[in-house]
Amino acid sequence: MTKILVVEDMDSLREEIIETLTYEGFEVIGAENGAVGVELALKHLPNLIICDVMMPELNGYETLTTLRRDPSTSTIPFIFLTAKADKMDMRQGMQLGADDYLTKPFTIEDLLGAIAARLEKQAILQEHFDRETEQTASRMEYFARHDELTNLPNRVLFHDSLQQAVSHASQQRQTLALIFLDIDQFHIINNSLGHDIGDMVLKAVAERLKVMIPNHDMVARLRGDVFAVILVDVAETELKDTAQNIIHKMSQPYKIYGHEIFTTCSLGITIYPNDQLEVDGLIKNADTAMYHAKETGRNDYKFYKSELNDRSAEFMALENSLRRGLDRAEFRLFYQPQICLSTGKIVGAEALVRWQHPELGIISPDKFMHLAESTGLILRLSEWVIHTACAQYAAWEANGVNLSRLAINLSGQHLRQANLTELFKTMLRDHNLQHQNLELEITESIISKDTDAILALFSELRHMGIRIAIDDFGTGFSSLSYLKTFPVDTIKIDQCFVRDVTSDRHDAAIAIAIIDLAHSLSLNVVAEGVETQAQLDFLTQNHCDQMQGYIFSPAIPAEQFERMLAEGKYFVGIGK
Numbered sequence: 001m002t003k004i005l006v007v008e009d010m011d012s013l014r015e016e017i018i019e020t021l022t023y024e025g026f027e028v029i030g031a032e033n034g035a036v037g038v039e040l041a042l043k044h045l046p047n048l049i050i051c052d053v054m055m056p057e058l059n060g061y062e063t064l065t066t067l068r069r070d071p072s073t074s075t076i077p078f079i080f081l082t083a084k085a086d087k088m089d090m091r092q093g094m095q096l097g098a099d100d101y102l103t104k105p106f107t108i109e110d111l112l113g114a115i116a117a118r119l120e121k122q123a124i125l126q127e128h129f130d131r132e133t134e135q136t137a138s139r140m141e142y143f144a145r146h147d148e149l150t151n152l153p154n155r156v157l158f159h160d161s162l163q164q165a166v167s168h169a170s171q172q173r174q175t176l177a178l179i180f181l182d183i184d185q186f187h188i189i190n191n192s193l194g195h196d197i198g199d200m201v202l203k204a205v206a207e208r209l210k211v212m213i214p215n216h217d218m219v220a221r222l223r224g225d226v227f228a229v230i231l232v233d234v235a236e237t238e239l240k241d242t243a244q245n246i247i248h249k250m251s252q253p254y255k256i257y258g259h260e261i262f263t264t265c266s267l268g269i270t271i272y273p274n275d276q277l278e279v280d281g282l283i284k285n286a287d288t289a290m291y292h293a294k295e296t297g298r299n300d301y302k303f304y305k306s307e308l309n310d311r312s313a314e315f316m317a318l319e320n321s322l323r324r325g326l327d328r329a330e331f332r333l334f335y336q337p338q339i340c341l342s343t344g345k346i347v348g349a350e351a352l353v354r355w356q357h358p359e360l361g362i363i364s365p366d367k368f369m370h371l372a373e374s375t376g377l378i379l380r381l382s383e384w385v386i387h388t389a390c391a392q393y394a395a396w397e398a399n400g401v402n403l404s405r406l407a408i409n410l411s412g413q414h415l416r417q418a419n420l421t422e423l424f425k426t427m428l429r430d431h432n433l434q435h436q437n438l439e440l441e442i443t444e445s446i447i448s449k450d451t452d453a454i455l456a457l458f459s460e461l462r463h464m465g466i467r468i469a470i471d472d473f474g475t476g477f478s479s480l481s482y483l484k485t486f487p488v489d490t491i492k493i494d495q496c497f498v499r500d501v502t503s504d505r506h507d508a509a510i511a512i513a514i515i516d517l518a519h520s521l522s523l524n525v526v527a528e529g530v531e532t533q534a535q536l537d538f539l540t541q542n543h544c545d546q547m548q549g550y551i552f553s554p555a556i557p558a559e560q561f562e563r564m565l566a567e568g569k570y571f572v573g574i575g576k
């Protein structure tokens with residue numbers, strides 16, 4: 001039944017209204033003043049409130065204001081009753097959110113008319129609200145299982161569908177193939193052309209896949225640039241053709257906003273029931289096979305093989321030996337010279353860690369860094385690196401070797417250590433080092449996480465006189481705009497841009513843009529991985545400040561580096 005609250009201090013009028021409305025079939029509650037009115041409104045949540053303006057305790061305006069503030073009563077239709085027909089009063093009431101105004105004396109028809117109009121409007125609003133809520137709920141339900149960008153099923157729906165497909169295949173004694181697809185070096189598209197274009201490429205990839213895959217099979221987007229395809233009851237030759245076909249179709253150029261974008265993809269394939277019976281196992285297999293395709297040169301497909309898993313056994317053995325290696329001090333720091341491009345002289349060095357394994361010989365950090373990160377051993381290793389680099393620098397100073405900068409790589413985990421600045425204070429004090437000679441290299445991808453905390457940390461480190469370099473610039477998720485806000489000193493152009501700088505005009509454009517931007521912000525630019533004279537010439541002509549690379553020297557042991565410095569070795573090929 002529709003419930004109406006009548007707030008009116010004049011007893012005779014209140015009783016009369018209550019009687020009339022009750023007769024009309026409403027459930028009516030009476031309140032003799034505003035304070036009681038608010039209390040009863042909160043308790044009964046009526047469908048409509050009729051309220052006098054001039055009342056003791058809480059007047060009509062105050063009553064309305066109080067009710068509008070409470071979410072449970074804020075939208076109840078509210079009609080003022082008053083003897084005053086003053087326009088100002090009316091306006092004040094409306095501004096506070098009243099829905100209508102009846103001036104005394106009023107007829108029963110006036111009253112019922114106003115009530116009917118308000119209730120009808122409220123019903124329409126409610127209906128609209130219900131419809132919206134329902135639509136939102138179904139949209140939310142849809143996007144809980146679909147990817148918003150491509151409209152493809154997402155990982156949740158994919159997982160359920162794979163489960164169903166596996167059960168079905170098992171009943172029908174059929175095979176089933178699961179293919180994972182990853183776009184090769186997608187981050188380069190994102191970084192060089194922007195995320196909008198990256199998104200368009202993802203959409204285009206989704207469209208191409210949808211067209212190629214028959215309706216009873218499934219295409220899903222699992223994450224970032226990784227897609228999955230489920231193919232039921234497919235023979236191996238047919239599967240190879242499909243894989244080859246996908247690779248071919250994906251490598252056709254994408255025309256987006258006037259850009260012609262070339263990209264390739266890598267596929268990993270696993271087959272039910274031959275490789276695995278369980279859904280999670282199949283997913284793991286497809287992932288493993290896909291990474292194998294990437295490792296072996298990309299733009300290709302690989303079938304899952306059980307040998308690929310043996311690598312994880314190898315991985316565990318490596319973890320144990322990494323731990324032992326730390327205990328037995330098997331690590332070494334090598335130093336790679338940094339050359340000034342205008343003088344050809346060595347101006348600094350980057351310390352790079354090596355593992356001197358008793359049986360396997362020298363192992364490069366690419367082979368064990370991710371393991372050190374995932375096991376947390378990186379913290380011990382990093383502390384050792386910082387300590388060793390500082391001690392080495394102090395020793396060189398004591399020997400009269402002149403080196404204006406020593407760069408140390410820091411891992412993301414180390415940055416999140418609460419005592420990092422303390423650690424540096426202690427190290428610098430213990431070794432009596434000049435702060436401004438120390439540069440910490442931090443990869444760009446780390447900055448885009450925990451931005452505020454890292455901003456504060458950088459400021460603190462720089463305040464101590466330590467320099468900050470952004471490593472592998474251009475490959476992370478951050479954008480050039482970060483540089484304006486981050487307190488940094490140096491940018492290191494990643495090797496992947498330097499490699500083809502003389503043959504790929506996109507890479508050349510990126511390298512030039514990074515150099516120009518850095519200079520406009522008064523930052524120092526170091527190019528990494530310089531191997532050829534042509535690369536060196538390009539960088540010199542475009543005013544890059546320094547470089548590191550095999551063209552001059554790889555990272556070498558400390559004694560060898562010291563000899564190089566003492567001999568005053570410099571780069572003779574500059575400016576040729």
Ligand code: C2E
Pocket residue numbers: 336351352353364365366369382385409410411441471472495528529530531548549550551554555
């Ligand atoms: P990075 O910081 O980008 O280091 C540059 C890498 O490029 C080094 O590989 C270096 O030896 C190599 N390189 C130098 N010149 C050339 C060249 O002309 N051509 C080519 N192709 N490569 C060149 P490395 O020493 O294997 O280090 C790999 C990565 O491991 C480093 O990349 C860095 O991210 C990490 N790393 C190395 N030492 C440490 C360390 O002490 N602490 C931390 N946290 N990470 C480290």
Ligand code: CA
Pocket residue numbers: 350409441471
């Ligand atoms: Ca580095």
Ligand code: CA
Pocket residue numbers: 471472492494495528
């Ligand atoms: Ca680097």
